[in-house]
Amino acid sequence: MKLETVKSFILVILVGISLLLTLGIWSYQPNYKSLSDMDYAEADIGGKDDVSKKDLVEPKSMIFHNYSQLYGFSDPKDRQTLYRDMQSWVLYNFETKGANGPPTDDYQVELLFPDELPMEIVNYLFTLNDEVTLPEWSFQRLFITFDINNSSLELHFLSTNGDKQASFLVNNSEKFDLLWSYTTKQKGLSEYVSLDKTGLPVYIPKHSKTVAQRKLTVTNIDADQLVNALFSNPEIVRRNNSNLGGSYYTDGIRGMRVQRDGRVIEFVNPLNTNYERMAPLNLLDTSMTNINEHKGWTGDYNLEELKTLTNLVRYRMYYAGYPVFNSNLSVIEQEWRNNELYKYHRPLFKLNTMPGQDSVELKSGNDVIYFLQNSNYKMENIEDIQIGYHLEYEDNDLPYYLTLKPAWYVKESGNWKEITFDELPLNKGGS
Secondary structure, eight states, X not given: OOHHHHHHHXXXXXXXXXXXXXXXXXXXXXXXXXXXXXXXXXXXXXXXXXXXHHHHOOOSEEEEEETTEEEEESSHHHHHHHHHHHTTSEEEEEEEEEOSSSOOOSEEEEEEEEEEEEGGGHHHHSEESSOOOOOSOEEEEEEEEEETTTTEEEEEEEETTSSEEEEEEEOOHHHHHHHHHHXXXXXXXXXXXXXXXXXXXXXXXXXXXXXXXXXXXXXXXXXXXHHHHHOSOGGGOEEEEOTTSOEEEESSSOEEEEETTTTEEEEEOTTOOOOOOOOHHHHHHHHHHHHHHTTOBOSEEEEEEEETTTTEEEEEEEETTEEEESTTSSEEEXXXXXXXXXXXXXXXXXXXXXXXXXXXXXXXXXXXXXXHHTSSXXXXXXXXXXXEEEEEEOOSSOTTEEEEEEEEEEEETTEEEEOOOOSSOOOTTOO
């Protein structure tokens, strides 16, 4: 066989192999999934997975107006109980109309929620007799007035700017008598005072108040369980330990940092930086569903903020009806981008009850107001004042032990901080 013939034969074979390889490459479809199609592994961090809007959305205050006198529950758990009962009342005769601020009735009940809420959420918080088309505006205050002649109640959802209201009737004499008794007899209530400021009112107990101080054990949550919930492919996630005691998990794109001696995590998905604002109810639904999916409600939490400007949802821990404060140890917070979780912050522990407690007597509301007005606080920047618990880990041989200490808190320019009363003498006549 001539050399040229051999070369031609080899060339034909090589061309054939090349064609087969090219065809194989063209026809090959790798078994990759886009990030949006990834199925996240099941995760369970030991909390509840059936929490609803009714569980999360509660008023921060419930005030009974008796002419110029203001009253609120002495025990916040009683407020929660009454609100739960209100959610079962059947609401009739829906109508919308104009308004000129709150009702002017001498006797009325006011519910003030922590943030603006879309009217469509009423379908999920209360029991409506019939399907209705709710307005698109938002509310933060609900007023209940009395129809004495018919022993019925009227609920007024006041728009945020105060120029519109949506109203319902409650034709239930038993519920009428219940609210009327609270408003006129004040059983289980104590006197409240309103802070003199522009914008939404701030209601606080007028006199000094004794609140239980609690010592609790905690159960730590395994951060690895959140790896399954937050990363689309947990098998490629790597953990790096820091010399400072924290850990960092990453799949090369997303990252989850465990901080504060394993007590809190910060998750960031930097892929989603651009976004469109989500509708408030959609934002809340998306966040709730996500946390339910990994049984993330590891305590009592209430919705505190719903900010569509940044697609942010914040839930605050509560204990015995009081909000719990301590920088980032007592809030669950999420931000969303393009229907994907962008940031997630949460504590990594659950509170356990323990028998026995001490009591702390707090300053009166009058003293609080006097102090704020005569110190370095700018009254126009004060958004809220609350009695709450300061969550403090104990420095002892028990690593999973903390104290909830009652204290006064003020929200100034969007930030909560404890009032320490160490800047000037208190009002001697204010108790």
